Each structure stands twice: as C-alpha cells, then as structure tokens.
Amino acid sequence: MLDAFSRAVVSADAKTATLGTAEIASLRSYVAEGNKRLDAVNAITSNASCIVSDAVTGMICENTGLIQAGGNCYPNRRMAACLRDGEIVLRYISYALLAGDASVLDDRCLNGLKETYIALGVPLQSAGRAVSIMKSSATAHINETNSQAMGGTRFRKMETIKGDCSSLVSEAGSYFDRVISALG
Numbered sequence: 001m002l003d004a005f006s007r008a009v010v011s012a013d014a015k016t017a018t019l020g021t022a023e024i025a026s027l028r029s030y031v032a033e034g035n036k037r038l039d040a041v042n043a044i045t046s047n048a049s050c051i052v053s054d055a056v057t058g059m060i061c062e063n064t065g066l067i068q069a070g071g072n073c074y075p076n077r078r079m080a081a082c083l084r085d086g087e088i089v090l091r092y093i094s095y096a097l098l099a100g101d102a103s104v105l106d107d108r109c110l111n112g113l114k115e116t117y118i119a120l121g122v123p124l125q126s127a128g129r130a131v132s133i134m135k136s137s138a139t140a141h142i143n144e145t146n147s148q149a150m151g152g153t154r155f156r157k158m159e160t161i162k163g164d165c166s167s168l169v170s171e172a173g174s175y176f177d178r179v180i181s182a183l184g
C-alpha cells in the first residue's frame with residue numbers, strides 16, 4: 001500500500017531519478033491542504049452509517065426485487081452482508097482519500113471483488129448503483145451542500161470552515177468511480 005509520499009519515491013526510483021520540482025510541488029500542496037483533507041475524511045467517516053444505509057435503501061427502492069425471494073438482499077443474512085460490504089467499500093475509500101493514493105483500495109478491497117460477486121450471484125449493476133449513491137451523498141457531506149431536504153429528520157451539517165474543496169471532492173469522486181469501474 002502506498003501514500004502520496006511513498007508513491008512519489010517509488011515512481012522516482014523506477015526512473016532512477018531524484019524527486020523533481022513537480023513532485024515536490026504536488027507534495028507541498030498535499031501538506032498545505034492537509035487539514036482540508038482530514039475534514040473531508042471526517043465528513044465521510046463520521047457519516048458512514050448514514051451514507052451506507054441510505055445508498056442501500058435507495059438501491060432497493062429502485063429495484064424492490066432485491067428484497068424478494070430470489071433477490072440478492074433476501075433473506076436478512078444477505079441484506080446484512082450487503083450493508084457490511086457498503087461499509088467495507090466506504091472505509092477503504094476513506095483510507096485512499098487520507099493517503100492520497102488508491103493502492104490501499106485496489107489491493108485490499110477491489111482485487112478479486114468482481115469475481116467474488118459473480119461467483120456469489122451478487123448483481124454487479126446494483127452494487128455499482130449503491131456505490132454511486134454513496135458517491136453523491138459523500139460529495140454533499142464533503143462539500144457541505146447537504147440540505148434539510150436531502151437529510152430529512154436526520155439532517156446533519158459538518159461544522160467546518162468554508163473553503164474550496166473542489167479538488168478533494170473530485171479526488172474522492174475518483175475513488176468511488178474506481179469501485180464502480182472495477183465492478184463493471
């Protein structure tokens with residue numbers, strides 16, 4: 001597993017090169033924006049159970065066959081496995097966002113996941129849909145665009161200082177997209 005720093009070293013070493021100015025500049029911004037990154041990770045981790053249960057509920061509302069006999073979220077044992085998988089995926093995405101590198105997500109979560117799902121009959125398209133709802137919800141929490149209308153009675157806003165989070169939001173989005181394409 002790599003992070004932004006070890007990734008820079010591994011890539012430079014592969015070229016037998018010293019760290020270049022571009023790499024240093026990129027690490028400098030990783031450090032300078034570090035508190036923002038921690039806020040973004042916190043926005044995901046402290047809302048994780050809400051993000052996961054909302055996404056799995058949304059996926060089921062759109063395809064109620066999943067909780068009927070023969071559906072992959074039926075009976076409760078499978079429903080529990082599905083919710084647990086949502087938690088696992090979100091947890092690895094939060095690690096990748098913290099590290100600024102996707103390798104932990106790739107190596108420990110996505111490697112072999114599609115094959116496992118195919119073997120178990122877990123519908124890949126539905127799993128991808130749940131991840132895409134998690135992406136929307138995590139984006140709203142990081143960006144603080146979550147609203148009363150979206151959150152209902154459990155509405156919650158993070159108390160962070162307002163700033164430009166666009167690059168962190170798109171980086172986080174890329175990890176969700178990575179999961180979706182690994183299942184595609």
Ligand SMILES: CCC1=C(C)/C(=C/C2=NC(=C\c3[nH]c(/C=C4\NC(=O)[C@H](C)[C@H]4CC)c(C)c3CCC(=O)O)/C(CCC(=O)O)=C2C)NC1=O
Nearest residue numbers: 072073078081082083085088108109120122123126127130
């Ligand atoms: C380290 C990372 C890691 C991952 C990612 C992981 C996934 C994982 N999900 C599994 C099952 C499962 N995963 C699901 C998930 C779903 N069903 C649906 O309809 C939805 C589309 C979806 C939820 C969004 C279900 C229902 C099962 C149980 C399938 C069965 O036993 O028939 C299994 C088989 C073993 C088990 O049931 O525990 C694994 C290994 N395990 C790990 O250790």
